[in-house]
Amino acid sequence: xxxxxxxxxxxxxxxxxxxxxxxxxxxxxxxxxxxxxxxxxxxxxxxxxxxxxxxxxxxxxxxxxxxxxxxxxxxxxxxxxxxxxxxxxxxxxxxxxxxxxxxxxxxxxxxxxxxxxxxxxxxxxxxxxxxxxxxxxxxxxxxxxxxxxxxxxxxxxxxxxxxxxxxxxxxxxxxxxxxxxxxxxxxxxxxxxxxxxxxxxxxxxxxxxxxxxxxxxxxxxxxxxxxxxxxxxxxxxxxxxxxxxxxxxxxxxxxxxxxxxxxxxxxxxxxxxxxxxxxxxxxxxxxxxxxxxxxxxxxxxxxxxxxxxxxxxxxxxxxxxxxxxxxxxxxxxxxxxxxxxxxxxxxxxxxxxxxxxxxxxxxxxxxxxx
Amino acid sequence: xxxxxxxxxxxxxxxxxxxxxxxxxxxxxxxxxxxxxxxxxxxxxxxxxxxxxxxxxxxxxxxxxxxxxxxxxxxxxxxxxxxxxxxxxxxxxxxxxxxxxxxxxxxxxxxxxxxxxxxxxxxxxxxxxxxxxxxxxxxxxxxxxxxxxxxxxxxxxxxxxxxxxxxxxxxxxxxxxxxxxxxxxxxxxxxxxxxxxxxxxxxxxxxxxxxxxxxxxxxxxxxxxxxxxxxxxxxxxxxxxxxxxxxxxxxxxxxxxxxxxxxxxxxxxxxxxxxxxxxxxxxxxxxxxxxxxxxxxxxxxxxxxxxxxxxxxxxxxxxxxxxxxxxxxxxxxxxxxxxxxxxxxxxxxxxxxxxxxxxxxxxxxxxx
Numbered sequence: 001x002x003x004x005x006x007x008x009x010x011x012x013x014x015x016x017x018x019x020x021x022x023x024x025x026x027x028x029x030x031x032x033x034x035x036x037x038x039x040x041x042x043x044x045x046x047x048x049x050x051x052x053x054x055x056x057x058x059x060x061x062x063x064x065x066x067x068x069x070x071x072x073x074x075x076x077x078x079x080x081x082x083x084x085x086x087x088x089x090x091x092x093x094x095x096x097x098x099x100x101x102x103x104x105x106x107x108x109x110x111x112x113x114x115x116x117x118x119x120x121x122x123x124x125x126x127x128x129x130x131x132x133x134x135x136x137x138x139x140x141x142x143x144x145x146x147x148x149x150x151x152x153x154x155x156x157x158x159x160x161x162x163x164x165x166x167x168x169x170x171x172x173x174x175x176x177x178x179x180x181x182x183x184x185x186x187x188x189x190x191x192x193x194x195x196x197x198x199x200x201x202x203x204x205x206x207x208x209x210x211x212x213x214x215x216x217x218x219x220x221x222x223x224x225x226x227x228x229x230x231x232x233x234x235x236x237x238x239x240x241x242x243x244x245x246x247x248x249x250x251x252x253x254x255x256x257x258x259x260x261x262x263x264x265x266x267x268x269x270x271x272x273x274x275x276x277x278x279x280x281x282x283x284x285x286x287x288x289x290x291x292x293x294x295x296x297x298x299x300x301x302x303x304x305x306x307x308x309x310x311x312x313x314x315x316x317x318x319x320x321x322x323x324x325x326x327x328x329x330x331x332x333x334x335x336x337x338x339x340x341x342x343x344x345x346x347x348x349x350x351x352x353x354x355x356x357x358x359x360x361x362x363x364x365x366x367x368x369x370x
Numbered sequence: 371x372x373x374x375x376x377x378x379x380x381x382x383x384x385x386x387x388x389x390x391x392x393x394x395x396x397x398x399x400x401x402x403x404x405x406x407x408x409x410x411x412x413x414x415x416x417x418x419x420x421x422x423x424x425x426x427x428x429x430x431x432x433x434x435x436x437x438x439x440x441x442x443x444x445x446x447x448x449x450x451x452x453x454x455x456x457x458x459x460x461x462x463x464x465x466x467x468x469x470x471x472x473x474x475x476x477x478x479x480x481x482x483x484x485x486x487x488x489x490x491x492x493x494x495x496x497x498x499x500x501x502x503x504x505x506x507x508x509x510x511x512x513x514x515x516x517x518x519x520x521x522x523x524x525x526x527x528x529x530x531x532x533x534x535x536x537x538x539x540x541x542x543x544x545x546x547x548x549x550x551x552x553x554x555x556x557x558x559x560x561x562x563x564x565x566x567x568x569x570x571x572x573x574x575x576x577x578x579x580x581x582x583x584x585x586x587x588x589x590x591x592x593x594x595x596x597x598x599x600x601x602x603x604x605x606x607x608x609x610x611x612x613x614x615x616x617x618x619x620x621x622x623x624x625x626x627x628x629x630x631x632x633x634x635x636x637x638x639x640x641x642x643x644x645x646x647x648x649x650x651x652x653x654x655x656x657x658x659x660x661x662x663x664x665x666x667x668x669x670x671x672x673x674x675x676x677x678x679x680x681x682x683x684x685x686x687x688x689x690x691x692x693x694x695x696x697x698x699x700x701x702x703x704x705x706x707x708x709x710x711x712x713x714x715x716x717x718x719x720x721x722x723x724x725x726x727x728x729x730x731x732x733x734x735x736x737x738x
Contacts, residue, residue: 137505172497282650
């Protein structure tokens with residue numbers, strides 16, 4: 001490969017100037033990711049405090065009030081309505097005013113003292129299946145604790161003591177915000193590389209570069225180095241926001257994390273270059289990007305646990321750089337794990353980045369001629 | 371507005387689209403591909419959670435407890451630990467979601483009528499899965515305790531029923547939601563570049579020289595894309611119903627009508643972005659910022675809106691996908707009609723008018 005450092009430096013300067021010249025592009029490159037992190041950092045919350053609940057209490061006794069109180073006291077449920085009839089419970093779930101319905105039968109307090117106990121009904125709107133699963137679990141625990149407290153007698157035979165490691169408060173943001181960092185960085189790499197190259201081709205300015213003495217590898221490096229710089233700056237900026245604004249603990253070593261970020265950016269840029277080689281117009285590049293991005297995010301374990309996917313898809317996630325990057329970022333932020341434990345993910349990320357870059361290096365010169 | 375001129379523009383746009391066979395193929399194949407792909411791949415269902423057991427008691431009681439975990443179907447034993455010191459390294463490398471530690475005096479205390487204690491250690495990293503695992507585990511332990519205790523029946527029995535999605539199959543929730551998310555992205559993608567492209571290529575000057583009006587350009591450009599979008603929804607919905615047995619309980623006509631309403635808003639937004647920024651790179655980025663992540667994260671598709679802070683809950687009201695997700699879930703799973711969905715329909719109508727209005731204002735028919 002004929003590579004002249006001075007020519008590359010000139011090309012990088014020209015590209016950087018072009019990127020930084022337009023104030024709107026500057027905002028899009030540096031401010032937008034920060035705003036997005038803040039907005040989406042709040043959104044990626046699977047905790048369900050104050051799940052709306054409608055209660056139909058046919059018993060109206062002290063015991064039934066204690067039960068409702070037990071539900072509310074946990075903070076997981078908020079009673080939004082107490083209609084008198086069962087039919088109103090159906091309406092509330094239908095129109096979405098409540099996600100959970102609790103129905104306490106007549107004679108609840110009376111049956112509570114009997115040997116075979118009593119029963120209550122909990123109805124959940126299953127259209128939010130995650131919220132529903134979590135809410136059902138909480139409801140069962142609350143009722144069990146209530147039952148044990150109401151029935152006088154010997155202490156329970158087994159007591160379980162639960163502790164959550166790494167994230168004692170079980171806050172989902174701590175787990176999800178690092179995921180948002182990955183998505184935003186990837187987005188920036190793809191966007192600037194793929195559309196940047198295709199745009200020059202559409203405008204015809206790529207031909208001008210072709211007649212210059214720049215060789216294809218020089219051209220490629222000159223195009224991608226400024227993009228990589230922008231992506232690294234973005235990654236640092238939004239990580240700082242994650243740590244300072246959202247109080248996400250960064251327990252791992254920043255330099256090791258930076259290595260992962262660089263590998264991930266290399267992979268992202270390589271995919272961007274590959275997209276630019278198969279797209280003739282920016283619209284095609286946009287669609288190809290989308291075609292890559294949505295599977296890459298959904299199969300990364302960002303919101304859907306990989307262990308719940310069918311076996312074939314679990315294998316497919318192994319060639320997804322986002323998956324490995326997220327595992328590194330999450331483990332490094334939350335558990336303070338370093339390369340010593342995460343080396344398989346580092347190796348996988350390096351292999352994927354290397355393969356994609358090699359493919360881009362091979363394909364890119366041909367695409368220039370096309 | 372002149373109908374003939376509008377239709378002529380629509381024909382020109384359709385011709386251009388037809389010639390760009392790759393974009394057209396992507397526009398049709400993308401939704402089907404994504405629905406099929408994700409219908410199979412995604413699941414919120416938490417099953418086979420990795421469980422590690424540290425049984426220091428090795429009694430019939432402790433074995434009964436462990437088998438209660440196994441037979442629940444929620445946990446799979448991946449490791450049996452020997453020493454307490456093994457717990458920490460295991461959790462650190464992410465080897466298990468839950469560690470169940472049974473102390474040596476478990477069966478002795480249980481048999482002696484005293485309270486036996488257990489320890490359950492969760493990997494709290496993935497808070498959502500950890501919460502679900504904790505709930506399952508505590509219910510299993512409580513059932514076990516009841517079966518060993520003096521009274522066989524629980525004081526209160528919870529009869530849980532899940533409506534609209536009886537088996538809590540997350541696919542049923544995901545497919546209708548995904549239709550909405552994919553459509554809001556595709557709609558913006560189809561139109562975001564349409565005007566910016568004409569500016570960049572210089573063909574806008576040719577359009578400007580003709581007698582067409584602004585509104586005619588906008589509507590003419592929308593018609594072919596709206597047709598593609600409507601077909602996309604139909605294909606995706608049929609794929610979801612046929613391949614994944616997602617229930618469809620509502621009215622087809624209502625879904626079609628509300629889909630069109632949604633599409634005009636979403637397409638209008640795309641045209642607005644395109645006309646406002648005039649550059650394809652910026653238009654792409656703006657379209658992704660305005661549709662892609664908001665549709666995924668702020669629509670209530672994955673993360674429930676009620677759990678968001680107030681500012682963000684307010685913000686979700688300007689995400690059209692939010693209304694459309696409610697509509698698709700409502701029609702598919704609940705079978706509700708206009709009596710329930712009218713606020714969402716109204717919001718989408720408002721959105722479509724504002725989107726088209728903004729597009730009209732942003733699009734100037736003169737050469738700068």
